[in-house]
Amino acid sequence: xxxxxxxxxxxxxxxxxxxxxxxxxxxxxxxxxxxxxxxxxxxxxxxxxxxxxxxxxxxxxxxxxxxxxxxxxxxxxxxxxxxxxxxxxxxxxxxxxxxxxxxxxxxxxxxxxxxxxxxxxxxxxxxxxxxxxxxxxxxxxxxxxxxxxxxxxxxxxxxxxxxxxxxxxxxxxxxxxxxxxxx
Amino acid sequence: xxxxxxxxxxxxxxxxxxxxxxxxxxxxxxxxxxxxxxxxxxxxxxxxxxxxxxxxxxxxxxxxxxxxxxxxxxxxxxxxxxxxxxxxxxxxxxxxxxxxxxxxxxxxxxxxxxxxxxxxxxxx
Numbered sequence: 617x618x619x620x621x622x623x624x625x626x627x628x629x630x631x632x633x634x635x636x637x638x639x640x641x642x643x644x645x646x647x648x649x650x651x652x653x654x655x656x657x658x659x660x661x662x663x664x665x666x667x668x669x670x671x672x673x674x675x676x677x678x679x680x681x682x683x684x685x686x687x688x689x690x691x692x693x694x695x696x697x698x699x700x701x702x703x704x705x706x707x708x709x710x711x712x713x714x715x716x717x718x719x720x721x722x723x724x725x726x727x728x729x730x731x732x733x734x735x736x737x738x739x740x741x742x743x744x745x746x747x748x749x750x751x752x753x754x755x756x757x758x759x760x761x762x763x764x765x766x767x768x769x770x771x772x773x774x775x776x777x778x779x780x781x782x783x784x785x786x787x788x789x790x791x792x793x794x795x796x797x798x799x
Numbered sequence: 800x801x802x803x804x805x806x807x808x809x810x811x812x813x814x815x816x817x818x819x820x821x822x823x824x825x826x827x828x829x830x831x832x833x834x835x836x837x838x839x840x841x842x843x844x845x846x847x848x849x850x851x852x853x854x855x856x857x858x859x860x861x862x863x864x865x866x867x868x869x870x871x872x873x874x875x876x877x878x879x880x881x882x883x884x885x886x887x888x889x890x891x892x893x894x895x896x897x898x899x900x901x902x903x904x905x906x907x908x909x910x911x912x913x914x915x916x917x918x919x920x921x922x923x
Binding site for chain 2: 635639656662663669
């Protein structure tokens with residue numbers, strides 16, 4: 617699980633051995649993630665050997681990378697660690713979504729995230745005070761994906777075949793198979 | 800979280816200069832023993848995916864003895880030896896220590912059973 621965060625997907629199937637990585641050491645120390653085999657790593661420099669895994673997932677991760685070049689590089693890295701014939705599942709937030717994070721015209725956005733007051737109200741890092749709600753707000757970068765963009769990035773990454781692509785709860789999703797010859 | 804030898808066997812150094820083919824060298828400070836459910840079906844399948852030489856070297860560092868010196872010598876019907884293999888692969892946890900890139904010497908620390916494999920800004 618590339619970008620496993622608090623580890624919520626690591627228990628999905630107890631019959632498989634799953635490894636998780638995330639860029640945030642604090643998220644990995646969350647009780648859920650902490651019950652599993654996890655490590656701190658960057659999606660662009662995965663510390664796994666090539667073709668190590670039968671499958672990989674990267675859910676709501678790649679949309680945080682700020683350039684197309686880096687987003688394609690992340691897909692290439694994810695494909696590298698999957699064995700030929702193995703599968704990769706990717707979810708990216710959709711530009712076209714309705715509701716809470718909908719209505720954006722531009723793909724690149726800084727979306728505010730309000731830290732629950734119980735975790736403190738001191739401003740840390742790039743946070744800002746939200747006066748009305750008396751809490752700290754962090755702006756998180758998202759590149760919202762357009763329809764067809766995930767598939768286009770996978771084509772740019774190369775060495776894979778898209779098996780399924782679909783829209784699921786405000787995400788553009790794809791399941792791809794790593795090709796036998798390449799990487 | 801845990802850093803077991805199965806994880807170690809799937810890992811390489813993320814350093815740019817490294818070949819992405821060699822195992823990291825384990826430096827173990829605090830080690831603990833876990834209890835993981837013995838799953839023979841899983842074990843038989845995972846054997847084919849292991850870098851066996853790397854596994855033996857890492858096992859020796861963690862004082863796990865008596866493992867077969869090659870995969871051909873593994874007797875999958877011998878429960879005692881399969882349980883020994885299960886123990887070495889799944890139940891020995893490096894809580895504190897480091898994983899060292901043998902090609903560059905770079906040390907990646909392990910704390911609370913979690914290796915930190917992030918590169919520094921000047922290593923990117």
